[in-house]
Amino acid sequence: MVGTTYARTVEATRTAPAPRPAPIELTRWVLPQEEARVSESIPQRPRLTVLGTGYLGATHAVSMAELGYEVLGVDVDESKITKLADGQVPFHEPGLDEMLRRNLSTGRLRFTTSYAEAAEFGDVHFVCVGTPQKAGSMAADMRYVESAVVSLAPHLTRKALVVGKSTVPVGTAEWVEELVAQHAPAGLGVEVAWNPEFLREGFAVEDTLRPDRLVFGVKSEWAQQMLEATYKGVYELGVAEDREVPTVVTDFPTAELVKVAANSYLATKISFINAMAEVSEVAGADVTQLARAIGYDVRIGNKFLRAGVGFGGGCLPKDIRAFQARADELGVGHALRFLNEVDQINDRRREKAVSLTEELVGGSLDGARVGVLGATFKPNSDDVRDSPAVAVTRRLAEAGAQVTVYDPQGIDNARRALPTVAYATSALDAIRDADAVVVLTEWEEFRHADPVTLGNAVAHKRVVDGRNCLDPAVWRAAGWEYRGMGRA
Ligand SMILES: NC(=O)c1ccc[n+]([C@@H]2O[C@H](COP(=O)([O-])OP(=O)(O)OC[C@H]3O[C@@H](n4cnc5c(N)ncnc54)[C@H](O)[C@@H]3O)[C@@H](O)[C@H]2O)c1
Numbered sequence: 001m002v003g004t005t006y007a008r009t010v011e012a013t014r015t016a017p018a019p020r021p022a023p024i025e026l027t028r029w030v031l032p033q034e035e036a037r038v039s040e041s042i043p044q045r046p047r048l049t050v051l052g053t054g055y056l057g058a059t060h061a062v063s064m065a066e067l068g069y070e071v072l073g074v075d076v077d078e079s080k081i082t083k084l085a086d087g088q089v090p091f092h093e094p095g096l097d098e099m100l101r102r103n104l105s106t107g108r109l110r111f112t113t114s115y116a117e118a119a120e121f122g123d124v125h126f127v128c129v130g131t132p133q134k135a136g137s138m139a140a141d142m143r144y145v146e147s148a149v150v151s152l153a154p155h156l157t158r159k160a161l162v163v164g165k166s167t168v169p170v171g172t173a174e175w176v177e178e179l180v181a182q183h184a185p186a187g188l189g190v191e192v193a194w195n196p197e198f199l200r201e202g203f204a205v206e207d208t209l210r211p212d213r214l215v216f217g218v219k220s221e222w223a224q225q226m227l228e229a230t231y232k233g234v235y236e237l238g239v240a241e242d243r244e245v246p247t248v249v250t251d252f253p254t255a256e257l258v259k260v261a262a263n264s265y266l267a268t269k270i271s272f273i274n275a276m277a278e279v280s281e282v283a284g285a286d287v288t289q290l291a292r293a294i295g296y297d298v299r300i301g302n303k304f305l306r307a308g309v310g311f312g313g314g315c316l317p318k319d320i321r322a323f324q325a326r327a328d329e330l331g332v333g334h335a336l337r338f339l340n341e342v343d344q345i346n347d348r349r350r351e352k353a354v355s356l357t358e359e360l361v362g363g364s365l366d367g368a369r370v371g372v373l374g375a376t377f378k379p380n381s382d383d384v385r386d387s388p389a390v391a392v393t394r395r396l397a398e399a400g401a402q403v404t405v406y407d408p409q410g411i412d413n414a415r416r417a418l419p420t421v422a423y424a425t426s427a428l429d430a431i432r433d434a435d436a437v438v439v440l441t442e443w444e445e446f447r448h449a450d451p452v453t454l455g456n457a458v459a460h461k462r463v464v465d466g467r468n469c470l471d472p473a474v475w476r477a478a479g480w481e482y483r484g485m486g487r488a
């Protein structure tokens with residue numbers, strides 16, 4: 001490994017570009033030419049706290065411990081902390097359980113509900129609490145960010161860096177700085193930075209250990225250096241794997257905006273292809289082939305062009321709404337009007353899955369038995385927040401259908417979100433005697449289900465493929481009436 005190029009790139013848009021270090025020996029933790037820059041106030045390996053141990057925070061805490069950092073996870077939810085401390089991840093995320101247990105056993109990773117302990121322990125405090133959509137509004141609910149900062153600040157006894165990771169309205173970092181100034185003891189010099197997170201559920205560990213980029217919103221050289229020390233493990237892994245970890249060092253508002261801009265772009269791309277699905281449906285075209293054809297253009301790319309029941313989850317839907325609300329507050333709401341259309345296209349696809357089912361069962365859902373496959377907003381997750389699958393299921397039930405749902409990981413969460421429908425413990429049980437089957441999450445198990453076996457269980461071989469994840473030719477050959485989203 002000796003002589004491998006140190007592949008980190010730093011694009012500084014606010015501060016002066018950092019010097020690009022020469023090749024290093026990976027066994028060295030501090031680069032020779034950086035030794036002078038790393039002042040006494042920058043620990044070699046900062047001790048990290050992670051405030052909020054949900055999908056983002058728990059993954060971040062465990063992954064940073066895996067990279068060799070001492071990490072303390074903090075949450076106000078005692079049951080979550082008890083579970084984590086006991087080696088159980090309170091949600092489904094591939095690979096995380098094993099990594100949690102490994103790092104608990106080394107003693108590098110611990111969990112607490114005590115902010116006093118967190119303040120005492122940490123050099124860097126990551127704010128990873130939720131920023132859900134506010135009830136009755138499109139805006140983000142910022143009360144958890146406020147409570148985390150206000151709970152931590154009075155206990156601080158030395159200079160530390162408070163790093164926002166939650167997805168927030170632009171302007172939040174400045175507000176957090178004010179909160180810290182109001183609530184931390186005077187004279188400590190506590191600073192704030194913004195470091196948005198781009199991990200995807202289902203790939204959360206991989207995305208944390210091997211991010212496609214890092215973004216540091218900072219106001220001082222010290223904050224930048226603290227973040228560089230904090231992510232040194234990530235950079236070193238990149239070097240070891242001959243992979244770059246591009247890092248954009250910028251100001252607060254840019255860092256905050258990068259996150260909502262990225263999610264808005266992703267949501268727009270999905271709604272674009274779903275708009276093409278709407279047109280394909282009336283024109284007799286096939287949107288999956290259209291997507292394949294336009295995706296070969298490298299300027300467009302083939303990712304995020306899967307038409308279906310649209311986007312859901314704890315991020316894209318609420319983030320595009322909060323972004324619009326914030327733009328309105330800033331007097332530039334007109335610039336983001338298209339996001340309203342993006343949201344509406346997304347909702348129409350949910351409705352379309354309902355109307356296709358209605359059509360398949362002969363015009364009325366009242367009393368129809370419908371087997372639903374999928375509840376989570378995407379495969380390899382148990383997350384049902386704003387899940388298109390749950391929304392479609394609810395609408396089917398409201399239209400009078402007798403619905404039975406199966407999902408490999410999401411049944412417990414789905415039952416809490418939608419207690420009024422029936423749940424089965426296998427796909428076969430969910431579709432038994434069904435008048436129609438509706439696939440709403442593209443789990444491997446459903447993509448590769450045998451249409452002959454399933455066909456023997458149902459009353460009528462009718463399937464709505466809400467994720468365009470089945471092969472229509474194979475299902476039709478097995479005698480099924482097949483309806484996809486935007487495909488003939
Ligand atoms: N889930 C993702 O894939 C993902 C990815 C990138 C960014 N984000 C952003 O990260 C943030 C967190 O999202 P999430 O999905 O992890 O949410 P989550 O609801 O799973 O977790 C939030 C956690 O914060 C805890 N909490 C609330 N108030 C607290 C307080 N005062 N102190 C300590 N803990 C507190 C809650 O108990 C909960 O465990 C959001 O802003 C989200 O938009 C999420």
Ligand SMILES: O=c1ccn([C@@H]2O[C@H](COP(=O)(O)OP(=O)(O)O[C@H]3O[C@H](CO)[C@@H](O)[C@H](O)[C@H]3O)[C@@H](O)[C@H]2O)c(=O)[nH]1
Pocket residue numbers: 167197198199200201202263266270303304305306307308309310311312313314315316377378
């Ligand atoms: O071609 C596609 C791709 C995705 N989806 C749907 O879009 C939603 C979101 O998918 P994805 O982005 O993979 O999931 P998340 O885990 O919510 O991740 C998004 O939201 C996170 C939280 O902000 C960000 O960190 C990630 O970068 C961003 O991809 C899901 O319902 C998918 O089924 C489609 O319908 N078609």
